[in-house]
Amino acid sequence: xxxxxxxxxxxxxxxxxxxxxxxxxxxxxxxxxxxxxxxxxxxxxxxxxxxxxxxxxxxxxxxxxxxxxxxxxxxxxxxxxxxxxxxxxxxxxxxxxxxxxxxxxxxxxxxxxxxxxxxxxxxxxxxxxxxxxxxxxxxxxxxxxxxxxxxxxxxxxxxxxxxxxxxxxxxxxxxxxxxxxxxxxxxxxxxxxxxxxxxxxxxxxxxxxxxxxxxxxxxxxxxxxxxxxxxxxxxxxxxxxxxxxxxxxxxxxxxxxxxxxxxxxxxxxxxxxxxxxxxxxxxxxxxxxxxxxxxxxxxxxxxxxxxxxxxxxxxxxxxxxxxxxxxxxxxxxxxxxxxxxxxxxxxxxxxxxxxxxxxxxxxxxxxxxxxxxxxxxxxxxxxxxxxxxxxxxxxxxxxxxxxxxxxxxxxxxxxxxxxxxxxxxxxxxxxxxxxxxxxxxxxxxxxxxxxxxxxxxxxxxxxxxxxxxxxxxxxxxxxxxxxxxxxxxxxxxxxxxxxxxxxxxxxxxxxxxxxxxxxxxxxxxxxxxxxxxxxxxxxxxxxxxxxxxxxxxxxxxx
Amino acid sequence: xxxxxxxxxxxxxxxxxxxxxxxxxxxxxxxxxxxxxxxxxxxxxxxxxxxxxxxxxxxxxxxxxxxxxxxxxxxxxxxxxxxxxxxxxxxxxxxxxxxxxxxxxxxxxxxxxxxxxxxxxxxxxxxxxxxxxxxxxxxxxxxxxxxxxxxxxxxxxxxxxxxxxxxxxxxxxxxxxxxxxxxxxxxxxxxxxxxxxxxxxxxxxxxxxxxxxxxxxxxxxxxxxxxxxxxxxxxxxxxxxxxxxxxxxxxxxxxxxxxxxxxxxxxxxxxxxxxxxxxxxxxxxxxxxxxxxxxxxxxxxxxx
Ligand SMILES: Cc1cc2nc3c(=O)[nH]c(=O)nc-3n(C[C@H](O)[C@H](O)[C@H](O)COP(=O)(O)OP(=O)(O)OC[C@H]3O[C@@H](n4cnc5c(N)ncnc54)[C@H](O)[C@@H]3O)c2cc1C
Ligand SMILES: Cc1ncc(C[n+]2csc(CCOP(=O)(O)OP(=O)(O)O)c2C)c(N)n1
Ligand code: SF4
Ligand code: SF4
Ligand code: SF4
Ligand SMILES: [Mg+2]
Numbered sequence: 120x121x122x123x124x125x126x127x128x129x130x131x132x133x134x135x136x137x138x139x140x141x142x143x144x145x146x147x148x149x150x151x152x153x154x155x156x157x158x159x160x161x162x163x164x165x166x167x168x169x170x171x172x173x174x175x176x177x178x179x180x181x182x183x184x185x186x187x188x189x190x191x192x193x194x195x196x197x198x199x200x201x202x203x204x205x206x207x208x209x210x211x212x213x214x215x216x217x218x219x220x221x222x223x224x225x226x227x228x229x230x231x232x233x234x235x236x237x238x239x240x241x242x243x244x245x246x247x248x249x250x251x252x253x254x255x256x257x258x259x260x261x262x263x264x265x266x267x268x269x270x271x272x273x274x275x276x277x278x279x280x281x282x283x284x285x286x287x288x289x290x291x292x293x294x295x296x297x298x299x300x301x302x303x304x305x306x307x308x309x310x311x312x313x314x315x316x317x318x319x320x321x322x323x324x325x326x327x328x329x330x331x332x333x334x335x336x337x338x339x340x341x342x343x344x345x346x347x348x349x350x351x352x353x354x355x356x357x358x359x360x361x362x363x364x365x366x367x368x369x370x371x372x373x374x375x376x377x378x379x380x381x382x383x384x385x386x387x388x389x390x391x392x393x394x395x396x397x398x399x400x401x402x403x404x405x406x407x408x409x410x411x412x413x414x415x416x417x418x419x420x421x422x423x424x425x426x427x428x429x430x431x432x433x434x435x436x437x438x439x440x441x442x443x444x445x446x447x448x449x450x451x452x453x454x455x456x457x458x459x460x461x462x463x464x465x466x467x468x469x470x471x472x473x474x475x476x477x478x479x480x481x482x483x484x485x486x487x488x489x490x491x492x493x494x495x496x497x498x499x500x501x502x503x504x505x506x507x508x509x510x511x512x513x514x515x516x517x518x519x520x521x522x523x524x525x526x527x528x529x530x531x532x533x534x535x536x537x538x539x540x541x542x543x544x545x546x547x548x549x550x551x552x553x554x555x556x557x558x559x560x561x562x563x564x565x566x567x568x569x570x571x572x573x574x575x576x577x578x579x580x581x582x583x584x585x586x587x588x589x590x591x592x593x594x595x596x597x598x599x600x601x602x603x604x605x606x607x608x609x610x611x612x613x614x615x616x617x618x619x620x621x622x623x624x625x626x627x628x629x630x631x632x633x634x635x636x637x638x639x640x641x642x643x644x645x646x647x648x649x650x651x652x653x654x655x656x657x658x659x660x661x662x663x664x665x666x667x668x669x670x671x672x673x674x675x676x677x
Numbered sequence: 678x679x680x681x682x683x684x685x686x687x688x689x690x691x692x693x694x695x696x697x698x699x700x701x702x703x704x705x706x707x708x709x710x711x712x713x714x715x716x717x718x719x720x721x722x723x724x725x726x727x728x729x730x731x732x733x734x735x736x737x738x739x740x741x742x743x744x745x746x747x748x749x750x751x752x753x754x755x756x757x758x759x760x761x762x763x764x765x766x767x768x769x770x771x772x773x774x775x776x777x778x779x780x781x782x783x784x785x786x787x788x789x790x791x792x793x794x795x796x797x798x799x800x801x802x803x804x805x806x807x808x809x810x811x812x813x814x815x816x817x818x819x820x821x822x823x824x825x826x827x828x829x830x831x832x833x834x835x836x837x838x839x840x841x842x843x844x845x846x847x848x849x850x851x852x853x854x855x856x857x858x859x860x861x862x863x864x865x866x867x868x869x870x871x872x873x874x875x876x877x878x879x880x881x882x883x884x885x886x887x888x889x890x891x892x893x894x895x896x897x898x899x900x901x902x903x904x905x906x907x908x909x910x911x912x913x914x915x916x917x918x919x920x921x922x923x924x925x926x927x928x929x930x931x932x933x934x935x936x937x938x939x940x941x942x943x944x945x946x947x948x949x950x951x952x953x954x955x956x957x958x959x960x961x962x963x964x965x966x967x968x969x970x971x972x973x974x975x976x977x978x979x980x981x
Contacts, residue, residue: 124735138737145694145736579903634683634862635899637705639693654693658700658888659896672896 143654147638151657153672155632155650160624160668164226166571167214169541170197174211174226175625181229181617184610190237193230197540198268198311199261201238201303204231205605206294207537208421214571216623220578222586224620225608232613238306241313242272249315250274252338252554257324260288261536262343262527264311265543266550271314273551279316280333282323285374288345289528290536292370295395296601297402298424325498339522339550342499343543346492346528352387356444357488361451365396365489372399380405381484385453387411387441388489389418390533394425396487397433402601405484407433412440412458412471427604430594438471442478444486451483494529521557524549541566574624574668580631581666587616626669632661683863686712695738697730700895702885702902703804704730705859707739707775710802710883713869716741717770719762721755723785724748725777726811726887727804749784751776752792755799763798771800771873778805778819782840793849796877800869803842803880806887814890821910822959823952824944825892831947838959843882843916850919851878857913858884860903864913864925871915884911892943901941907931908938909964914971922970935960 121143126132133139164174173196180189193200203209204227215223254270256263259281267277285291287304312318322328324344333340349364351357365386371378384400386393389411397407409428411418414437418425429435443454457477460469526542528534545566590606597604608616632648633641640655641648650661662670690711697704703726711718718741722728728745732738746754755774762770774792776785781803789801808826809815816826818840829835846854852875857865865883872879886902888895905911906926913925935957939945948956 133735136734138732138743139735140737141692141740142694142696142732142736142738143692145696145732147694150699579900629682631683634685635705635859637697637701637708637898638695639689639691639708651693656699658898659894660700660899663896664899 146653147656148651148653151652151655152675153657153659154652154675155655155657155659155661156671156673157626157648157650157669158671159626160572160574161569162574162623162625163214163216163571164211164224164623166569168196168211169535169537169566169568170203170544171541171567171569172196172211172230174224175620175622175627177233178224178226178229178617178620179622179625179627181233182614182620184614186233186236187240189233190240193233194242196544197537198265199307199536199540200230201234201307202261202290202299203537203540204228204234205299205303206290208423208535210537216574216576216621217619220581220621221583225586225589225616228587228589228605228608229613229617231605232608232610234303234307235607236610241310244314245272245274247274249276252276253278253336254339254341254550255280255333255337256341256343257333258282258288258343258345258527258529259286259308259318259320260343260345260527260539261290262345262529262539262543262546263288263341264308265540266341266343266526266546267316267543268311268314269544269547270550271311271316273547275551277316278337279318280322280324280328281318281320282326282344284320286318286320292373293366293392293395295369295373295399297398297597297604298395300603330498334523339553340524341543341546341550342496342523342525342529343527343539343546344494344496344529346494346533348493348495349488350491350493352441352488352490354441354443356446359444359446359451361446361484362444362486362488365392365487366492368396368487369399372403379403380487382406383483384408384485384487385410385451385481385483386487386489388491389413389420390489390491391420391424392492392533393487393489394420394428394433396489398424398428398431400485400487401428401431401433401598404599408436408481409433410436410439410441410455412438413460413468414438417468427591430591431597432594440471440473441486451486453481453483453486455479455481492528492533494532496529522553524553538566572624576621576623576668577664577666578621579666580629581621584615584619586619587612622667624668626665626667629666631664631666632670635660635664685709685862685866686715688712688715690716690718690740692738692740695730696732697726698887698889698895700886700888700898701726701730702859702887702898703727703777703806705898706802706804706865706883706885709859709862709865710773710775710869711739711741713866714771714773714873718742719744719758719770719772721746721751721758721772721774723751723754723774723776723780724811725780726806727775727777729811748780750788751780751785752789752797752799752801755801756792756795756797759797759799772798774799774801776801776803777809777811777817778803778807778842779809779817781805782818782842786845790845790849793846793851793878793880796851798876798878800872800879800881802883804883804885806885806890807839808887808890810887810890821956823948823956825947826890826944834947843880846880846882847916847919849878851880852876852918853879853915854882854919855880855915856882856884856911858902858906858911859886860899860906861913861926868915890944892946893941897941901938904933904938904941907933908935909960910935910938912964912967914967920973922967922973924967924971 177189177192209227212223256279384405384407386397386409438458445452457474458471461472464470526546527539628646640651691708720743751774759772815828823834855868886898
């Protein structure tokens with residue numbers, strides 16, 4: 120087979136013109152000037168996820184109903200799928216290629232589904248010997264816990280020092296249970312404890328134990344103390360009874376304390392704290408108005424939360440700001456002024472400026488301040504400088520003393536859960552690098568983001584199909600309790616939704632390339648594809664017909 | 678669903694190293710047809726590109742017997758092979774006459790009509806690349822109106838419409854007539870398998886894009902076949918006993934303007950707006966006619 124045949128005389132030829140062999144000696148690869156190369160790419164959803172969640176890989180598992188494997192796959196990059204599946208602002212979905220086709224994949228809802236289905240599953244403790252170097256982490260929010268998780272998986276002994284009586288940080292203290300049920304937090308923290316991480320609650324570093332003591336007993340430190348100092352309004356009357364920090368109200372309610380706010384509540388601010396303070400006050404029976412100095416478009420809160428608050432009956436007053444608070448006959452008189460948007464400020468948003476002669480007054484029983492929080496890093500004073508409340512940290516997250524690292528909201532100011540997870544993961548890597556060679560100074564901590572790659576999709580192979588809707592508790596039923604607002608998906612819906620994923624840039628062995636090659640030059644072994652370059656003529660059909668852009672055509676060298 | 682994955686028979690009876698050009702639609706069509714038919718197949722091959730693709734003496738690209746024959750004789754030579762096999766008691770082997778559009782709609786038409794009239798038990802496949810490609814892109818009866826070929830240059834493009842060979846074959850009331858193309862391999866294979874299961878004359882018309890002859894990029898060969906279907910230039914349908922029509926594609930929601938199909942092809946680059954409009958109208962008329970045929974009820978007893 121595959122030989123070139125030469126006849127030296129007529130006698131050697133067959134009596135009829137009949138073929139004696141196939142044509143495989145004819146190596147048509149020599150015709151080629153473009154070479155197909157299989158190369159998976161980073162899909163936009165993954166690049167859009169700060170934690171680098173490998174989305175198409177686990178969606179493919181969900182599509183086949185393999186939920187346990189999907190859970191393990193998510194947890195390679197994110198220890199908290201049940202939490203992020205519920206409260207993450209899911210930037211991944213904003214980048215999903217499917218949005219140009221019909222609607223983005225419901226990535227967050229699927230992530231939650233995977234976590235819910237895995238509720239009884241736990242990580243295996245890592246095998247192998249424990250390492251000698253010990254690490255202490257200050258703060259048990261998502262940043263600290265994520266760092267602990269990734270270090271524990273590498274067999275490092277980790278101890279977390281937490282000021283409060285329970286671990287979880289803002290997950291537990293800030294985010295109310297109607298968005299994040301407590302058993303979900305408990306479960307996902309328990310998974311980390313099962314890896315051997317020790318959490319010492321009731322230790323406020325700087326009060327109950329000082330940093331120098333920790334530094335003396337551990338080989339590296341990670342500071343992830345979040346941002347708890349509520350920003351003052353800076354107006355007269357701020358100290359009056361009835362004027363409270365929104366975050367303090369949330370902390371009280373979320374830790375089971377009973378408080379009463381009265382019938383009429385004003386909330387100042389437009390971020391997550393403002394939304395949750397308003398929705399919590401509503402659930403305590405108040406009529407609530409959120410007052411924000413810009414417009415809805417500039418609100419930093421997660422849009423979904425704004426919509427939910429509105430559906431529940433929270434009122435909004437845009438382009439207004441308080442100027443002075445008085446207390447008259449046991450109630451608050453809040454003097455406000457109308458605002459208008461002027462020139463863009465540093466953040467790129469248009470700066471609100473007061474509209475002259477537009478003062479007005481609102482009465483209320485309570486006013487909740489929720490215009491932002493700053494990190495409180497006084498216990499670290501020597502280690503860093505601050506400027507306008509933002510920490511200036513050295514060497515991209517490493518503090519001036521080698522071996523002490525800073526991350527999460529404490530580094531960035533108020534941010535998001537997934538950013539905190541990404542910081543914790545990056546810190547775990549930086550700490551490992553530092554422990555391997557402590558003398559090296561440049562231990563980067565900033566999360567490493569995946570760069571999105573150009574992916575040429577061939578959408579002829581995809582059918583239009585609506586995104587699965589995520590059902591919500593009817594607003595009337597939400598008002599008087601703290602039951603979870605968003606409903607879970609049914610398994611059937613989850614599978615169908617996961618099947619909508621294009622698997623952008625990630626070969627899923629659909630076989631198109633092999634099916635369409637006119638030269639039978641592509642083979643598949645164990646789901647992996649191989650081009651036989653002896654015969655491939657370089658027509659480019661495989662690359663053009665790959666639905667998900669996994670094949671590049673590169674020019675052959677001359 | 679996204680996973681419109683094709684699951685084709687694994688068997689490969691066409692070998693790498695064949696002499697088809699980059700992106701040859703005819704080569705791919707043969708690959709699919711042999712996947713559908715399997716080893717017990719004889720291919721009868723008149724003069725056409727495939728004479729070359731099949732390899733020069735003493736080699737063969739195909740792992741099934743091939744009989745090379747004269748340009749106008751595909752159907753009659755296949756009829757002869759069928760008769761010889763029948764005499765040997767081999768009723769299992771499928772005899773395929775595999776001819777180009779020139780060999781089918783022009784020079785081979787009388788031989789084809791004779792075999793159809795005799796209802797020979799063969800499968801006649803015309804792979805249609807819409808010109809005499811093997812000899813250097815001359816017009817055939819199957820070349821579309823206004824298309825450029827070397828014998829219908831831009832200044833004097835083809836004036837006549839494409840001959841409707843499927844209608845001609847349906848008029849013979851043979852058991853099975855169908856259209857197919859390489860962008861829909863599952864549909865193509867299903868039709869070949871169906872033809873194989875039927876006794877008597879079967880005719881399959883496969884649109885097989887030719888990158889050099891159509892002046893397209895080789896990587897667009899599948900895309901252009903898909904666009905031909907979606908633009909209703911080449912609808913996919915089947916006809917049983919010359920009367921029962923079934924439409925397979927395109928679905929109403931997939932339909933695109935013919936311009937999408939023309940604009941990728943150099944052979945239509947010279948078309949002015951008027952010609953393009955005329956082509957679109959011709960497509961609409963053909964489509965309306967096909968719709969009527971699909972809706973037409975066949976009489977319950979054929980009486981043939
Ligand atoms: C009301 C509210 C709602 C939010 N909603 C969302 C949302 O829906 N989606 C989203 O992505 N993000 C949301 N966020 C933001 C998110 O919760 C935070 O960005 C995230 O929790 C930051 O994680 P972290 O680990 O850096 O800090 P934290 O979660 O704040 O954890 C810090 C921990 O350190 C502890 N600590 C502080 N000081 C000390 C000390 N000196 N010694 C020991 N322990 C100390 C604290 O008690 C706390 O447990 C919300 C925030 C708030 C306030
Ligand atoms: C009687 C006769 N006339 C002319 C030819 C030259 N010839 C060989 S192949 C061919 C064109 C075939 O065209 P088509 O049937 O469309 O097949 P294609 O090459 O396009 O695949 C011609 C004219 C011939 N072989 N025999
Ligand atoms: S379709 Fe799938 S792989 Fe592509 S961006 Fe969306 S979720 Fe990611
Ligand atoms: S389809 Fe086949 S011949 Fe064409 S480039 Fe791909 S591997 Fe090569
Ligand atoms: S066509 Fe399908 S099998 Fe081939 S590379 Fe693309 S995704 Fe993978
Ligand atoms: Mg031809």
